[in-house]
Amino acid sequence: MGAMTLQPATPAFLDSLRDRLPPSAFREAEERHLSEPRGRFRGTGLLLAPGSTEEVAAILRACFDARVPVVPHSGGTGLVGGQVMAEGPAPVILSLARMDRVRAVHPSESVLVAEAGVILADVHREAERAGRMFPLSLASEGSARIGGLLATNAGGTAVLRHGNARALCLGVEAVTAQGEVWHGLTRLRKDNAGYDLRDLLIGSEGTLGVITAAALRLVQPPSRVGVALLAVPSPAVALELLALAQGRYGDTVQGFELMGRMGFVFLAETGLGASPLSPVPDWTVLVELGLPEGLEPQAALERIFEEGMERGLVTDGVLAASEAQATALWELRERIPEANRKIGAVSSHDISLPLSEIPAFIPEAEAALARLGPFRVNCFGHLGDGNLHFNVFPPSGVARAEFDPVRGRVKELVHDLVHARGGSVAAEHGVGRLKVGDLERYGDPVKLSMMRAVKQALDPRGILNPGAVLRAQGNRP
Amino acid sequence: MGAMTLQPATPAFLDSLRDRLPPSAFREAEERHLSEPRGRFRGTGLLLAPGSTEEVAAILRACFDARVPVVPHSGGTGLVGGQVMAEGPAPVILSLARMDRVRAVHPSESVLVAEAGVILADVHREAERAGRMFPLSLASEGSARIGGLLATNAGGTAVLRHGNARALCLGVEAVTAQGEVWHGLTRLRKDNAGYDLRDLLIGSEGTLGVITAAALRLVQPPSRVGVALLAVPSPAVALELLALAQGRYGDTVQGFELMGRMGFVFLAETGLGASPLSPVPDWTVLVELGLPEGLEPQAALERIFEEGMERGLVTDGVLAASEAQATALWELRERIPEANRKIGAVSSHDISLPLSEIPAFIPEAEAALARLGPFRVNCFGHLGDGNLHFNVFPPSGVARAEFDPVRGRVKELVHDLVHARGGSVAAEHGVGRLKVGDLERYGDPVKLSMMRAVKQALDPRGILNPGAVLRAQGNRP
Known part of the structure; x- marks a missing residue:
């Protein structure tokens, strides 16, 4: 059975590749190859950095023959530990960074x-x-x-x-x-x-x-782009506003990002930004239109704003009057993840829901969390896609470590509620190593067995990124 | 080995399902279940028409256990023989038509x-x-x-x-x-x-x-739709016109169909329609815009038309002034397949090409065909997608049967030229049974072996639509 198990990548194994790979492919693994942005996983392994497809193929042939696991490594920005192998025999870390043409x-x-x-x-x-x-x-x-x-x-x-x-x-x-x-x-x-x-x-x-x-x-860039930050009474109303905007301007509505009040609180707390609307609304949406020739973004956004006001969908707002202002509005949205990192989350959730389930989910999850502790929730994300980042933080001035004992419970609570409403707990960041258990818990069992059959068919020795997406099967034929 | 091969669906096998399926699931196969629109394939088999997912599952469990092949049957409109099993043991024809909720x-x-x-x-x-x-x-x-x-x-x-x-x-x-x-x-x-x-x-x-x-x-329908039929000097220029239209109106350009002169000749010959432009141009494009609020289709199309004229991209054209006119223009395009059927093709080709390869491909293929015989080519299709229907017909007054001996050569010639330019010979109709050999000839061998591995993984006994897409493997484990 020994010969059937995966074997660690050793210096001797790498040396055996020197006749097939140029010296440039051999590099020391750096810290960034062994860690990931949220610090949840720490990897091991020896680095190879091929410069061509043929070199990648040569490495994989050797790894397949020797049953050595391979973890592909790209920019290393993934948030679910897909890029670092924390368990099992040391892998070859296959950096694609040199293939940059x-x-x-x-x-x-x-x-x-x-x-x-x-x-x-x-x-x-x-x-x-x-x-x-x-x-x-x-x-x-x-x-x-x-x-x-x-x-x-x-x-x-x-x-x-x-x-x-x-x-x-x-x-x-x-x-x-x-x-x-x-x-x-x-x-x-x-x-x-x-x-x-x-x-x-x-x-x-x-x-x-x-x-x-x-x-x-690629696509042709839109003739004109317009951006507005609009205050809305609730996520339910934000969805009505999306329908209004899409009804008038179709898929020229190219951004529709939801931000809760807590996002602006965090931006202020971390010195990363300030709400242009005062008082800070409970909910805002960042709307971006990419319009064809003949339509003025300012006029189109004003139209959405005014009709939104008339119908009670919008309570306040600011329309970017220049590209600089548009960029500034987007920066507020884009700095929220950075603010989150500075505050330090107890648990982050990358979830998606059927659009019509979102309005009920948010208060339901907040109420359930409140029974567990005095958390602060920063809920923001790509509302138009039904994709929210529902991240849970300690109260102001409290270290997140204090909530270590309930972290698992927080995650389970949020994920259970998402699942009950037909949502996904791996909406855009993937499964990686972080959510293998979630996939087993929430995934359709027939789909899971189809996935395992496909994995076995295309990677019969289980050398490709073992333990990511699907639990490593240990011994393979 | 006998037990390993597929077994035919017999009346006795169907009878064995009567305890698991309601009487409504048992129906006689009709002509439409055994034939396909172009008459190239003739199927066999016994029909089952389940009314629910559970009934479909019961049928598949029984077929899996008994190793009986299953051909799913939907509307029966496919053009590549995917819906009729012409070889091997008689299958269960699994009609989904009753699951129509x-x-x-x-x-x-x-x-x-x-x-x-x-x-x-x-x-x-x-x-x-x-x-x-x-x-x-x-x-x-x-x-x-x-x-x-x-x-x-x-x-x-x-x-x-x-x-x-x-x-x-x-x-x-x-x-x-x-x-x-x-x-x-x-x-x-x-x-x-x-x-x-x-x-x-x-x-x-x-x-x-x-x-x-x-x-x-679903999508929100566009506020306004506009349609124009524009004459262009060549397919190369048609692509320039597409870039012009998309540059101004982005993906509100929702239809961009190419029609060659022969399409209008066939419409006239079959009494199905007449070109609104006279003389009939060598090439025309049907342009459809689906515009957001605030833009007038008429004005937008006129703008494309006028700038096209100025730049020599458009030589003539007609803009639909009403919904009825728009429908009439679309009908010309949509009746071309019917005209083709009436004329009777020697060989039809559903091909796609990288957009920039199209202008050179068309004259190249026409010239190569001309060396083979006095064919008439009707080239039309979804130019914006790089998807052409490049169909080859006998000259006026000649029966297509006369070209039976060269039909295979015609197809191979066209397909070889498509493949040489990085195109696909199964662009939108699929592979079915008609193009299994083409896939083997032109497909990437590594992709093909991955496909076979996936097929084996998900259909280990090979009961699902055997012989479609991939050649039936005969005996399975």
Whole structure:
């Protein structure tokens, strides 16, 4: 049975690869390869940093033969521990960071082909240079890389209009567990030639294959963009306002972010920002319109504002009169995660709900938490997608460590309520290692057994990111 | 080994199900269950028409135990023979037509939950009743059913803006080969809890599981819709015009259909329609805008028209001045497939290409065909998606049977040229039984072996639609 178990990556194993890999592929693992942003997991492993798809394939062939686990590592910004292997034999940490070439830009097709290691902000820049836009946008775009963004099917603030990372990918090049290269870098918008393995790899968090490059869908930037921060009486009303805005302006409504009062309290407490509305409203939404030619953002937002006021959907608001003001409004929203980190959460929850369940869920969860302790809840997020970050904090002046004993109970309470309403407890950050138990608890058992069958089929020795998404099976054939 | 092979569905086998299924599930197979629209394949089998998901599961459990093949049957409108099993032991033809309930409409979420047997036109109607729109639109919408539309990831005329069927589905309920029910009818817009098996089943043509219901994404209808038929000098210029239109009006450009002169010749020849432009242009595009409030379709189309004229992109055109005129323009486009059927194609090709490859492909393929015979080519389709129907016909007055000897050569020639330019030979109709050989010839070998592994994992006895997408493996474990 010994030969059947996974084997640790050792210096001798790495040495055995020196005939197949250039010296540049051998690097010391750094702190950032062994840790993750929230400090919940600490990894082990030896680093390899291939510079090409062929080198990735050579590494995987060797790991497959020797049954050595492989943890793909991209920008390292994931929040669920998918990028660090904390248990089991030491893995090869497969950094894609050196594969950072934009291979091609096709402006007339609105397509850009990027390797897995390209940083999101660089994709934005290259797209802009071609008169196009890559509409994936999130707080970590300065360090997150395409490979990880696809592996986790990243979301962000433009999903309402443009979809998750999955919707922005036309084709992938990927290496299998056996070290074979799937050349699937198609630039086609329609292709029904066989199973949708592209979308299967996307979001599989490196457990079914390693994406080495992707053909990404660009869009024409909207002629004019307008931003407003509107105060609304409640999340229920915020959804009515969304329907009003979409009824008039369709999917030109490209951002619809909810922020609770606590978000502004935290921004003030941490010195990161201040509400432009006073008194700070209980709930605000940040609305962004990306309009076609012929429509004035200011006029369109005023129309939403005025009709919202008339119908009691909006109680206050500020319309950005310049790009600088628009940026400033967005910065408030984008600094909330940073404020959260400074305050220090007892428990964070990346949840999604059917839209109509949101209004009842929020007070229900807050009331249930109040029975557990004097928590502060910062609820914010992508309301238009039904995706909230429902994060639980200690009261002002109390260390979060005091709540260590109830942290598990807090999480379970929130997740149970989400599940009861048909929601997901892994909405946009993925499962990683943090939510393997949640998936087992809440996931459909038939889907789970299908997932295990697919994992076994595509990674028969279980070397790819063991313990992420699905519990490691220990011994494999 | 005998026990390992698939067994035919016999009257005795069906009788053995009478204790588990109501009498209503037992029906005689009709002609439409054994044939398909283009008459290329003729099926066999015994019909079962379950009325519920539980009945579907009971049938699949029995078929799995007895190793009896199952061919799911929905609207029967597929064009690649995926719905009829022509070879091997007689299957159970599993009609989903009786599962025709719209289970729920959630207007505030823009979601509709439909069973697999609901006809597309009925989904349209129900969505409209709720003040919403289901943006999947294709010629066979009066008979195509949701199950088949998802199984084939159907395309149609609104893909440019709204995507294929896959992009319009939030969740599925499905029955596995073993007869287990995956309750995946989520109404969530974001859910990264595990592998994307939804998108894997969608487009798998009934070979990995049977979709019994789906949560569908509705949209708010645009405030105003405008339609124009514009003459363009060439497909290359048509793509420039598309870029111009999208640059000004973004993804409010919701239809961009190319029609060649031959399309209008065929409409005239078959008495199905006449070009409103005279002389009939070599190339025309049907442009549809779905505009937000505040924009006049007429003015927006005039703007595209005028700037197109100035830049030499447009040479003539007609703008619909009323809904009736818009409908009449669309009817021209939608009657082309009917005209094609009346003329009778030597070979039809459902291809997609990277957008920038289209202009060179069309004359290249036409020239190559001309060397093979005096064919007439009707090239039309969803230019914005890079998806063309490149169909080859006999000259006027010649029976297509005369070209039977070169039919295979015609197809191979067209498909080889498509493949050489990075295109797909199964763009929106799927693989079915018609293109299994094409997939083997043109598909990436690593992807194909991954597909076979997934098929083996989810359908270990090979009972689900054997011979569709992948060649039947004969004996299974």
